[in-house]
Amino acid sequence: xxxxxxxxxxxxxxxxxxxxxxxxxxxxxxxxxxxxxxxxxxxxxxxxxxxxxxxxxxxxxxxxxxxxxxxxxxxxxxxxxxxxxxxxxxxxxxxxxxxxxxxxxxxxxxxxxxxxxxxxxxxxxxxxxxxxxxxxxxxxxxxxxxxxxxxxxxxxxxxxxxxxxxxxxxxxxxxxxxxxxxxxxxxxxxxxxxxxxxxxxxxxxxxxxxxxxxxxxxxxxxxxxxxxxxxxxxxxxxxxxxxxxxxxxxxxxxxxxxxxxxxxxxxxxxxxxxxxxxxxxxxxxxxxxxxxxxxxxxxxxxxxxxxxxxxxxxxxxxxxxxxxxxxxxxxxxxxxxxxxxxxxxxxxxxxxxxxxxxxxxxxxxxxxxxxxxxxxxxxxxxxxxxxxxxxxxxxxxxxxxxxxxxxxxxxxxxxxxxxxxxxxxxxxxxxxxxxxx
Amino acid sequence: xxxxxxxxxxxxxxxxxxxxxxxxxxxxxxxxxxxxxxxxxxxxxxxxxxxxxxxxxxxxxxxxxxxxxxxxxxxxxxxxxxxxxxxxxxxxxxxxxxxxxxxxxxxxxxxxxxxxxxxxxxxxxxxxxxxxxxxxxxxxxxxxxxxxxxxxxxxxxxxxxxxxxxxxxxxxxxxxxxxxxxxxxxxxxxxxxx
Amino acid sequence: xxxxxxxxxxxxxxxxxxxxxxxxxxxxxxxxxxxxxxxxxxxxxxxxxxxxxxxxxxxxxxxxxxxxxxxxxxxxxxxxxxxxxxxxxxxxxxxxxxxxxxxxxxxxxxxxxxxxxxxxxxxxxxxxxxxxxxxxxxxxxxxxxxxxxxxxxxxxxxxxxxxxxxxxxxxxxxxxxxxxxxxxxxxxxxxxxxxxxxxxxxxxxxxxxxxxxxxxxxxxxxxxxxxxxxxxxxxxxxxxxxxxxxxxxxxxxxxxxxxxxxxxxxxxxxxxxxxxxxxxxxxxxxxxxxxxxxxxxxxxxxxxxxxxxxxxxxx
Numbered sequence: 001x002x003x004x005x006x007x008x009x010x011x012x013x014x015x016x017x018x019x020x021x022x023x024x025x026x027x028x029x030x031x032x033x034x035x036x037x038x039x040x041x042x043x044x045x046x047x048x049x050x051x052x053x054x055x056x057x058x059x060x061x062x063x064x065x066x067x068x069x070x071x072x073x074x075x076x077x078x079x080x081x082x083x084x085x086x087x088x089x090x091x092x093x094x095x096x097x098x099x100x101x102x103x104x105x106x107x108x109x110x111x112x113x114x115x116x117x118x119x120x121x122x123x124x125x126x127x128x129x130x131x132x133x134x135x136x137x138x139x140x141x142x143x144x145x146x147x148x149x150x151x152x153x154x155x156x157x158x159x160x161x162x163x164x165x166x167x168x169x170x171x172x173x174x175x176x177x178x179x180x181x182x183x184x185x186x187x188x189x190x191x192x193x194x195x196x197x198x199x200x201x202x203x204x205x206x207x208x209x210x211x212x213x214x215x216x217x218x219x220x221x222x223x224x225x226x227x228x229x230x231x232x233x234x235x236x237x238x239x240x241x242x243x244x245x246x247x248x249x250x251x252x253x254x255x256x257x258x259x260x261x262x263x264x265x266x267x268x269x270x271x272x273x274x275x276x277x278x279x280x281x282x283x284x285x286x287x288x289x290x291x292x293x294x295x296x297x298x299x300x301x302x303x304x305x306x307x308x309x310x311x312x313x314x315x316x317x318x319x320x321x322x323x324x325x326x327x328x329x330x331x332x333x334x335x336x337x338x339x340x341x342x343x344x345x346x347x348x349x350x351x352x353x354x355x356x357x358x359x360x361x362x363x364x365x366x367x368x369x370x371x372x373x374x375x376x377x378x379x380x381x382x383x384x385x386x387x388x389x390x391x392x393x394x395x396x397x398x399x400x401x402x403x404x405x406x407x408x409x410x411x412x413x414x415x416x417x418x419x420x421x422x423x424x425x426x427x428x429x430x431x432x433x434x435x436x437x
Numbered sequence: 438x439x440x441x442x443x444x445x446x447x448x449x450x451x452x453x454x455x456x457x458x459x460x461x462x463x464x465x466x467x468x469x470x471x472x473x474x475x476x477x478x479x480x481x482x483x484x485x486x487x488x489x490x491x492x493x494x495x496x497x498x499x500x501x502x503x504x505x506x507x508x509x510x511x512x513x514x515x516x517x518x519x520x521x522x523x524x525x526x527x528x529x530x531x532x533x534x535x536x537x538x539x540x541x542x543x544x545x546x547x548x549x550x551x552x553x554x555x556x557x558x559x560x561x562x563x564x565x566x567x568x569x570x571x572x573x574x575x576x577x578x579x580x581x582x583x584x585x586x587x588x589x590x591x592x593x594x595x596x597x598x599x600x601x602x603x604x605x606x607x608x609x610x611x612x613x614x615x616x617x618x619x620x621x622x623x624x625x626x627x628x629x630x631x
Numbered sequence: 632x633x634x635x636x637x638x639x640x641x642x643x644x645x646x647x648x649x650x651x652x653x654x655x656x657x658x659x660x661x662x663x664x665x666x667x668x669x670x671x672x673x674x675x676x677x678x679x680x681x682x683x684x685x686x687x688x689x690x691x692x693x694x695x696x697x698x699x700x701x702x703x704x705x706x707x708x709x710x711x712x713x714x715x716x717x718x719x720x721x722x723x724x725x726x727x728x729x730x731x732x733x734x735x736x737x738x739x740x741x742x743x744x745x746x747x748x749x750x751x752x753x754x755x756x757x758x759x760x761x762x763x764x765x766x767x768x769x770x771x772x773x774x775x776x777x778x779x780x781x782x783x784x785x786x787x788x789x790x791x792x793x794x795x796x797x798x799x800x801x802x803x804x805x806x807x808x809x810x811x812x813x814x815x816x817x818x819x820x821x822x823x824x825x826x827x828x829x830x831x832x833x834x835x836x837x838x839x840x841x842x843x844x845x846x847x848x849x850x851x852x853x854x855x856x857x858x859x860x861x862x863x864x865x866x867x868x869x870x871x872x873x874x875x876x877x878x879x880x881x882x883x884x885x886x887x888x889x890x891x892x893x894x895x896x897x898x899x900x901x902x903x904x905x906x907x908x909x910x911x912x913x914x915x916x917x918x919x920x921x922x923x924x925x926x927x928x929x930x931x932x933x934x935x936x937x938x939x940x941x942x943x944x945x946x
């Protein structure tokens with residue numbers, strides 16, 4: 001509303017200016033976009049070969065990715081007026097009449113045993129121009145990944161931001177066992193919830209997974225053997241190593257951006273404090289020293305800072321300390337409970353758990369203004385982490401007493417549940433961009 | 438076995454306990470909620486946790502050390518059955534975001550402390566637990582604070598530190614499933630594992 | 632100056648060159664300028680002429696036509712010559728005595744003449760005095776006569792003046808009366824003219840006021856039209872503007888040229904946001920908003936011929 005008023009003022013101002021100088025062109029300020037996803041149609045990809053074609057609907061994966069980002073609105077297949085496979089087959093005016101901005105067409109052709117080539121083109125329907133066109137070779141196993149890459153290209157072309165569909169999410173599940181007790185598992189799945197794989201499972205608690213910056217390894221806390229320890233595990237080879245097992249708490253591992261160090265919480269000297277462990281040398285450096293709780297360290301993307309939760313001021317709040325050591329500085333000042341910080345990829349914001357009244361929700365702390373914005377509406381939302389392109393925040397929520405994963409856009413506008421809903425799901429962590437890309 | 442269990446009751450706690458349940462102040466908005474209001478946010482009526490809050494509000498970090506609590510009222514327990522009952526109690530419960538052992542649970546911990554002091558070859562693991570609210574690692578720290586609070590009280594009774602192992606599971610091992618006030622109050626606890 | 636050199640390094644050599652040039656001109660200017668010419672040809676050469684003193688002396692005795700005496704020959708001093716000299720001296724002495732006598736006689740004659748001149752002068756003065764007395768008497772008589780005539784003339788003149796004055800007054804009175812009449816006539820004419828002018832001005836002012844009101848009404852209608860249609864255009868563009876980006880403050884400017892029906896003839900990104908996707912989304916919104924709602928009133932269509940559209944998001 002305020003924006004509208006401002007633009008009216010601007011309009012009048014520019015009119016005055018216009019009257020004073022008849023030669024000047026009329027100026028009209030445009031400040032509002034349509035508050036909905038960008039209309040796009042991803043036409044089912046054509047099959048150029050014999051037989052029945054592929055079981056995997058590649059275009060559907062692309063469509064689902066774009067939908068999930070919350071920034072696009074897909075035209076349902078049943079409403080499509082035609083099914084062009086290449087640019088030359090497109091009747092742009094017909095698509096434009098459907099109020100479409102963009103159109104994706106493609107073809108899949110077999111390249112022999114289990115190998116395929118996918119061609120796709122992205123068009124600006126209004127301007128009738130091709131914005132992107134690629135040929136990609138893939139295998140049956142990688143069809144979904146290739147589809148995510150296509151979605152990434154489309155996303156980048158239409159938002160100016162790198163896509164994060166071909167990334168992954170690590171998370172913890174807790175499944176009741178027939179004989180009583182629970183099986184706790186650390187899993188990795190594609191960002192859309194497919195291709196879920198269990199990395200490690202245990203009857204004892206597993207918690208606090210953290211991705212290495214190269215996306216190859218996970219650090220986590222395991223209570224196996226009746227006491228907490230911090231482990232680092234290669235997700236491909238399964239090889240793992242215990243890196244911390246001190247008396248008391250061994251918790252909250254956080255990988256440094258250079259991948260050489262882990263920040264963690266230890267209470268070996270009585271109270272939980274933040275330490276930095278050099279993974280090569282095993283050298284341990286204490287960063288905070290306070291009788292209050294200091295925990296949940298998170299590195300800034302530039303590696304210069306470590307944000308953490310501390311109740312040194314009475315209740316839990318977000319602080320930061322130079323990763324090289326120094327004086328802690330409080331960052332969050334609103335609300336009685338702000339905890340578990342995680343930096344945005346640009347380092348300009350921190351997402352965290354914030355209590356609102358009796359509810360625990362996902363907050364976004366603007367580091368420049370120190371303003372806190374509440375992004376979610378749940379009662380027990382926790383463990384927020386940014387997508388590597390900063391567009392979404394994945395977090396854990398409770399639906400009917402059961403843990404589920406959800407994602408919210410950074411503006412809080414779009415929230416949705418994610419697919420990996422087996423048992424009680426929690427502690428999602430979005431992977432970095434994979435090196436292979 | 439000599440039965441002289443001493444019950445510590447801080448005067449302030451008594452005064453508040455007599456007054457019944459602490460009234461719950463209206464929940465503030467998100468902005469600048471004062472801490473004191475936070476600490477009484479969920480009143481543990483089930484276990485009379487309200488008196489703990491009162492004591493809690495005076496302590497800087499949510500628990501009052503046993504030493505500071507001394508100077509209270511002395512009361513003797515004669516019944517061996519009563520002592521055995523206290524020793525059979527293996528769980529003590531805490532108020533929301535609180536770590537001090539309060540109310541009747543002090544008697545339980547004191548009984549275990551005197552038992553450990555009398556049996557130096559016995560060891561115990563004290564587990565600290567939290568309800569599901571709030572962030573997980575912060576709850577691990579909070580659970581440890583509860584376990585340590587119990588341990589300090591055990592040591593105050595003459596138990597040796599080496600007899601006691603503490604571990605915090607935070608909210609990872611709830612005693613009761615669900616997201617109700619009842620489940621939460623059951624989960625904010627410390628457990629003795631002999 | 633120094634700043635000029637800093638700004639344009641070429642200025643230094645140029646300036647130096649200029650100064651050197653000026654110095655050169657100063658040094659070699661004599662060759663370049665007009666050299667005053669010596670008046671060689673017009674010089675009047677005065678030939679020196681020595682004038683001997685002898686010639687300056689008048690020589691009346693010597694007859695101009697007399698040929699020069701022959702140069703006496705050098706003779707030896709003989710007794711004949713001595714005698715001759717002596718005789719010459721004697722003759723010279725005699726001539727000098729005769730001359731002296733002649734001068735004495737001349738003096739006597741001159742004194743006699745002077746005596747006669749004095750007597751004549753005496754007589755002339757007596758006669759003159761007599762004449763003067765006569766003249767004085769005549770003058771007195773003349774004076775009397777003149778005064779009488781003067782008196783008569785003055786009387787006549789006075790009468791004449793009085794008469795003239797009367798006439799002048801009469802004339803003046805008549806003139807004043809005429810002038811008054813004239814003035815009154817003129818005043819009346821002026822009043823009539825002023826009235827006419829006033830009426831003309833009133834008419835003119837009315838006309839101008841009407842014109843201004845008409846123009847103001849037109850401007851108001853124009854402003855209202857522009858405002859109304861600008862709002863419609865903004866609504867239509869904002870209703871067709873989809874942008875998928877996030878987390879950025881972006882601004883671009885598109886200049887649009889429309890035809891008479893509101894169709895986009897050309898749309899050009901004149902200021903990019905730096906985000907290609909954003910710029911493209913703005914341009915697509917412009918094309919999707921075709922045809923632009925523009926006034927049907929022909930006189931305002933020109934105002935919508937070219938429109939600048941600043942697009943901005945802060946999300």
